[in-house]
Amino acid sequence: MDNQTISPRQFMFLVIFFTIGSSILIVPGPVTEQAKQDSWMSILLSILIGVAIIILYNKIGELSAGKTFIEAFNDVFGNWVGRLFSSFYLVFVYILAALVLRNIGDFMTSQIMPATPLQFTHILFFVVVLGGTFLGIEVIGRSSEIFMPWMILLLLFLFLFSSPQISMDNFKPILGDGVSPMLSASKVMISSPILEMVALLMIFPYVKELKQTKKGWIIGSVIGGSVLLGITSLCILVLGSDLTIMNTYPTYRIGEKISVAGFLEGLEIFIAIIWMMTIFFKLIVLYYASTVGFAQFLSLDDYRPLVLPLGMGTIILSIISYPDVAYFESFVGEIWFSYALSIGFILPLILLAGLLIKKKIKQKGA
């Protein structure tokens, strides 16, 4: 399919970008809504559960021996059953790509360019994603290396300049509502981005050095998770749990509150740049995974002929997939966890069982 490869370091950077991705927009509000000032504990718990899930993905990547998730399914379960399972996975990744595109579109049109039609924001953003996907995983990996220092710099900027407004009292009372809201809130981050990382199994075979790749995936997700932990904690410490819940984009509000020496103000655009970078990489990984997946599903030699036609579909799906923010919030709140769990956990478990049985049969035969 694609002879390109990326290094474990580049893969780790992609994992970091993917983890932060759109979750930087989505996670702080809903987690705080449920766990209030204890949301940092929920995220910490999610990171720990996430490591266990990534160990499962790593095991699948190892047993698949250079095959993508779709190829491994077809290999283990045969053409028909394998394709049936693969289709569920493909639909999930493709819809997720459209939803992530919509996330950035909603943010741009509601906060930065309110007069620009949503469709144009989507097209402008997605054209770059299409270009990146067309060029292949090597280019995507190298781009992640270029953009990583910028993201670190901007994050440091955010944490440093918003620190004078931190009030540690906002963390109190600790576990004031008991443990159950905190446990329940951890579902938010487990569903997005942890279970969504199943999409990375389409890239896993293109990474050199298996051992380093496995390590990179775990480290990358812990670093990405820690950034989300830091951002959510910052929201609570600066804004307090009530204001964090009330704002659609609480991190953006923190940016608005930054005031350096009384003359450097209105720096929320720096936050927007971080978001655009992380969402861009999440989107490009998802779109690459879905086009390569569709090509393998259809037994094509090259995925590139599908990039533009499927891209047109992604843009239109991002428009029709949800009529308004209220619909999206209800969908994410009620359904997304179950949906992500069935595709990001149950489906990989089925594949792992199949791979293990196949390995045993092979060993007996030898």
Next chain:
Amino acid sequence: MWSSIAIFLIGAGIFLFQFKKLYKNKKMKELWWSSSILVATTFISILESRGVDLPNPLDYIWSFYSTIHSWFGL
């Protein structure tokens, strides 16, 4: 009306761009699938631009998982 024409022209442009390369390299299977998907997505895009109420795929996922939730009493 103009947006529908623009979408049609974009679709036609993508087809011409792909056709030339794929036909030259005799990749008929790729040509067939990319053209089929392109026709479908262009058609849906034109319908959307004309204001036709298209079915939302998330509604199907929602109803499927709601049914499962009700089975398990969630």
